[in-house]
Amino acid sequence: MATKRSYHDACGTAHALDLVGERWALLVVRELLLGPKRYGDLRTDLPGISTNVLSHRLDELEEAGVVYRRTLPPPANARVYELTEWGLELEPIIRALGRWGARSPAHQRDASISPTSFVLSLRTNFDPEAASGVQAVYELHLGQHSFHARVADGVFEIDRGTTSAPDATIEGPPDALASVIYGGRDMTEATHASDLAIEGDLTAVERFLxxxxxxxPAAQPVQE
Structure with missing residues (x-):
């Protein structure tokens, strides 16, 4: 059992919550969905978590078989946390939960967002119909994190790292890019304010965004 508390219920959902239902547990998993991270990276990308809670969550997730620790080969020699194959199966669940939560009228769309969370939101909220006929490759530089993205006839792929000869490069904090994509902020205003820097085909960037x-938002019941 990954946590000290249990629902003592045979339902698979109840047992899943025994494993990943503690506060911060799913957000730790979220931050590892795009690849391994060091403890310090997790602390940076989850600024609201205490070191004590993060250590406990990692220990619990490791005990549950969701996360494991390994040491990167030289010259890095850094210890990282990584999701197991079973742990990676949580991605569609987390993405579905995120889209469900985004429908809440209380959802704060202008709150801070980590690079990993932002990239997962792109995977979640991509509209294949809007991308019909689009063929383009992009680089996103979100703070210290780089990602390469490809859009090809209604299919969207994005992963860590750079790519050769992208059609356009977008650089800036994830909050700024999210404000343009989801908050209706004008791209030109964001670049003039130096919140975003864009290189390459501006038309391709506008289409991407x-x-x-x-x-x-979900409909709310009418009070009588």
Whole structure:
């Protein structure tokens, strides 16, 4: 058992919550979905978590078989945390939960967002119909994190790292890019304010930014 508390319920959902239902557990998993990270990287990307809680969550997730530790080969020689194959199966669950949560009328769309969370939001909120006929390659530099993205006839792929000869490069903090894609902020205003830097085909960038959308807020019952 990964946590000291349990629902003592045979339901698979209840047992899943025994394993990853503690506060911060799923967010730790979220931050590892794009690849391994060092403890310090997790602390940076989850600024609200205490060192004590992060250590406990990692220990619990490792005990549950969701996360494991390994040491990178030289010259890095750094210890990192990584999701197991079973742990990686949580990605569609986390993405579906994120899209469900985004429909809450109380969702703060202008709150801070980590690079990993932002990239996962792109995977989640991509609109294949809007991308019909689009063929382009992009680089995103989100702070110290770089990603390469490809859009090809309604299919979107994005992963860590750079690529050769991208059609355009977008650089800036994830909060700024999210404000343009999801918050309706004008791209030109964001670049003039030095929040974003764009190189390459501006038309391709504008098209890219239009390929993602959050779901509509859930309807609320009428009070009688």
């Amino acid at each position: 239009s390929l993602f959308s959050l779901p509509e």
